[in-house]
Amino acid sequence: xxxxxxxxxxxxxxxxxxxxxxxxxxxxxxxxxxxxxxxxxxxxxxxxxxxxxxxxxxxxxxxxxxxxxxxxxxxxxxxxxxxxxxxxxxxxxxxxxxxxxxxxxxxxxxxxxxxxxxxxxxxxxxxxxxxxxxxxxxxxxxxxxxxxxxxxxxxxxxxxxxxxxxxxxxxxxxxxxxxxxxxxxxxxxxxxxxxxxxxxxxxxxxxxxxxxxxxxxxxxxxxxxxxxxxxxxxxxxxxxxxxxxxxxxxxxxxxxxxxxxxxxxxxxxxxxxxxxxxxxxxxxxxxxxxxxxxxxxxxxxxxxxxxxxxxxxxxxxxxxxxxxxxxxxxxxxxxxxxxxxxxxxxxxx
Amino acid sequence: xxxxxxxxxxxxxxxxxxxxxxxxxxxxxxxxxxxxxxxxxxxxxxxxxxxxxxxxxxxxxxxxxxxxxxxxxxxxxxxxxxxxxxxxxxxxxxxxxxxxxxxxxxxxxxxxxxxxxxxxxxxxxxxxxxxxxxxxxxxxxxxxxxxxxxxxxxxxxxxxxxxxxxxxxxxxxxxxxxxxxxxxxxxxxxxxxxxxxxxxxxxxxxxxxxxxxxxxxxxxxxxxxxxxxxxxxxxxxxxxxxxxxxxxxxxxxxxxxxxxxxxxxxxxxxxxxxxxxxxxxxxxxxxxxxxxxxxxxxxxxxxxxxxxxxxxxxxxxxxxxxxxxxxxxxxxxxxxxxxxxxxxxxxxx
Numbered sequence: 185x186x187x188x189x190x191x192x193x194x195x196x197x198x199x200x201x202x203x204x205x206x207x208x209x210x211x212x213x214x215x216x217x218x219x220x221x222x223x224x225x226x227x228x229x230x231x232x233x234x235x236x237x238x239x240x241x242x243x244x245x246x247x248x249x250x251x252x253x254x255x256x257x258x259x260x261x262x263x264x265x266x267x268x269x270x271x272x273x274x275x276x277x278x279x280x281x282x283x284x285x286x287x288x289x290x291x292x293x294x295x296x297x298x299x300x301x302x303x304x305x306x307x308x309x310x311x312x313x314x315x316x317x318x319x320x321x322x323x324x325x326x327x328x329x330x331x332x333x334x335x336x337x338x339x340x341x342x343x344x345x346x347x348x349x350x351x352x353x354x355x356x357x358x359x360x361x362x363x364x365x366x367x368x369x370x371x372x373x374x375x376x377x378x379x380x381x382x383x384x385x386x387x388x389x390x391x392x393x394x395x396x397x398x399x400x401x402x403x404x405x406x407x408x409x410x411x412x413x414x415x416x417x418x419x420x421x422x423x424x425x426x427x428x429x430x431x432x433x434x435x436x437x438x439x440x441x442x443x444x445x446x447x448x449x450x451x452x453x454x455x456x457x458x459x460x461x462x463x464x465x466x467x468x469x470x471x472x473x474x475x476x477x478x479x480x481x482x483x484x485x486x487x488x489x490x491x492x493x494x495x496x497x498x499x500x501x502x503x504x505x506x507x508x509x510x511x512x513x514x515x516x517x518x519x520x521x522x523x524x525x526x527x528x529x530x531x532x533x
Numbered sequence: 534x535x536x537x538x539x540x541x542x543x544x545x546x547x548x549x550x551x552x553x554x555x556x557x558x559x560x561x562x563x564x565x566x567x568x569x570x571x572x573x574x575x576x577x578x579x580x581x582x583x584x585x586x587x588x589x590x591x592x593x594x595x596x597x598x599x600x601x602x603x604x605x606x607x608x609x610x611x612x613x614x615x616x617x618x619x620x621x622x623x624x625x626x627x628x629x630x631x632x633x634x635x636x637x638x639x640x641x642x643x644x645x646x647x648x649x650x651x652x653x654x655x656x657x658x659x660x661x662x663x664x665x666x667x668x669x670x671x672x673x674x675x676x677x678x679x680x681x682x683x684x685x686x687x688x689x690x691x692x693x694x695x696x697x698x699x700x701x702x703x704x705x706x707x708x709x710x711x712x713x714x715x716x717x718x719x720x721x722x723x724x725x726x727x728x729x730x731x732x733x734x735x736x737x738x739x740x741x742x743x744x745x746x747x748x749x750x751x752x753x754x755x756x757x758x759x760x761x762x763x764x765x766x767x768x769x770x771x772x773x774x775x776x777x778x779x780x781x782x783x784x785x786x787x788x789x790x791x792x793x794x795x796x797x798x799x800x801x802x803x804x805x806x807x808x809x810x811x812x813x814x815x816x817x818x819x820x821x822x823x824x825x826x827x828x829x830x831x832x833x834x835x836x837x838x839x840x841x842x843x844x845x846x847x848x849x850x851x852x853x854x855x856x857x858x859x860x861x862x863x864x865x866x867x868x869x870x871x872x873x874x875x876x877x878x879x880x881x882x
Contacts, residue, residue: 339688339787341690341772341785343692343735343774343776358714361710361714362711362714362715365707365710365711365714366711379818380818380822381824383824384777384778384779384824385778385822385823385824385825386692386776386778386783386822386823387822388783388785388820388822388839388840388854389818389819389820389840393814393819396796396842396843396845397796397814397819397840397841397842398842398845419846419847421787421844421850421852423690423785423787423840423852423854425692425783425785425854427692427735427776427777428733428776428777428778429733429734429735429777430733434735434737434774436690436737436772436774438688438770438772447745447746465742465746469728469729469738470738470742470746471737471738473729473734473735473736473737474734474735475730475732475733475734476734490737491737491738491746491772492746493745493746493747494745495770496745496747497768498768501770503770503772505737505772505774
């Protein structure tokens with residue numbers, strides 16, 4: 185029986201991982217959820233209607249987790265750093281959702297639709313890293329375009345949803361928005377899950393700033409696509425902004441291709457790519473929107489791209505608008521895909 | 534007595550124009566407001582506490598408006614196209630807020646802080662165009678940077694507030710958001726003031742799309758800075774997005790300067806520029822946010838810029854985050870500034 189530990193199971197991403205493993209990976213014979221001590225003992229199978237045999241939630245404990253064949257870590261960078269290498273050393277395959285190991289040379293950083301060759305064999309480190317949510321949806325669109333036309337530079341501005349701040353972030357922005365609209369002060373001062381109030385507002389900083397003023401999320405958007413696409417020289421500039429939307433990250437992207445391709449050709453390339461949903465210039469509207477992507481289960485499983493346009497003044501400059509569910513496409517589905525790949529390759533016995 | 538007609542006086546911009554003329558331009562001796570027939574007869578002085586003698590609202594009528602010394606047109610492109618040239622021919626100075634005349638060679642496109650030389654003399658056309666809201670806040674920041682370091686290219690992604698859709702747009706998004714948060718459907722289907730539902734959503738299209746897929750707002754962001762800055766070769770790419778924020782447009786900007794300048798130098802250049810408020814890298818937080826700019830009258834009169842950063846990999850690449858009140862800085866204050874300039878130059882007798 186394949187035993188999969190989900191660490192941080194009761195969080196926004198962990199919950200989706202449990203549900204997707206239950207629904208979509210029949211080889212999983214047992215789910216073993218872990219979370220903070222406050223959640224210990226919860227019966228997630230009953231709460232969420234899981235059919236896979238599921239242990240009661242255990243408090244996070246390295247030895248207990250190491251009993252599983254696979255550990256999907258969704259509890260943040262601290263837990264990943266504390267447990268990742270020891271779990272791998274004990275023989276457990278680690279699929280890590282945090283940024284703890286992504287840039288390590290011995291850890292593949294994988295988007296199954298883009299660079300499955302990075303896990304052609306089980307990595308010696310025992311760890312596979314899941315990229316950042318905003319990276320995944322970006323490279324899913326960049327990859328077919330660079331295969332078709334080459335890729336020299338990317339400038340991206342993000343519009344990131346509250347669900348990136350977890351269940352607490354979602355609850356916070358919903359309560360504060362309702363309060364503001366009712367004439368209240370939205371819960372008052374600064375602080376909270378996003379560092380600043382997000383309700384009816386924009387917070388143009390995600391993650392800590394470095395000495396040059398670049399935010400951690402912006403570093404991820406620069407480094408991770410280079411590694412995933414194996415384009416170490418790719419020029420990437422990014423501004424990461426939290427917006428008062430509940431689900432699904434959006435990105436306004438300006439690309440510099442290696443050679444010009446007409447818009448219809450670019451749309452055709454994207455439409456021929458598995459897992460993408462192209463909102464063509466002939467569609468009404470010719471773009472995806474986060475609220476509608478979030479509502480539709482089928483939509484949540486795909487990366488949506490629209491408003492593809494070629495600059496009339498400079499045909500190697502291309503722009504587009506990308507929307508995907510950050511919890512599914514940007515985290516849980518990608519991790520599930522890595523696990524399904526490992527199962528398919530027979531890594532897990 | 535200087536008589537100023539405000540056409541579209543009861544709209545979101547017209548209301549701010551009336552208030553600012555009343556408070557800040559003492560030479561205005563009479564306000565003569567015009568609006569649709571439904572608003573005719575309203576006593577705006579009483580409604581809004583204006584001290585300037587103010588006529589009852591009249592229904593839009595070219596002959597009546599022509600009796601004023603100045604007409605500030607805030608009723609949309611249709612009214613501007615229908616009345617602009619005739620008003621100017623009758624001797625009325627036209628300050629137009631629409632896109633009707635902005636690109637006409639005989640019409641200066643003016644941001645008083647940036648290119649007052651464009652109205653060193655009264656234009657023979659009798660028309661001065663007020664730029665687009667998202668243009669004004671952008672060029673207010675670009676101008677000092679290009680003076681200091683040259684400017685080759687601009688890529689901008691906008692985060693535009695609901696107030697750009699007028700009082701009806703504001704009411705629509707507030708009602709729909711409250712309904713969604715209470716478990717409703719947010720008023721249901723597509724359509725409405727933004728073409729698509731904006732509540733807890735993003736609408737990545739502002740204005741009609743051309744055959745290349747470029748939106749009208751994005752054309753404005755390309756053409757207008759070139760004319761205002763007298764940089765016809767400036768490379769500009771833009772994505773214009775409506776966000777569920779009530780007031781103040783925000784912009785994520787990536788610039789290509791002519792020569793590198795350290796971040797502290799760029800911040801110093803901006804801080805020395807009249808009308809800018811720089812949120813420095815040493816400030817906490819080092820960025821402005823639309824909800825807090827909108828709440829503060831002093832803040833509403835300035836263009837806020839923060840997160841200024843120089844790319845460590847390519848020091849001529851600079852990024853920043855710009856926030857300004859689109860109704861004040863982006864429309865009413867700029868138009869008022871043009872009118873004050875005309876008064877100061879003695880154009881109005």
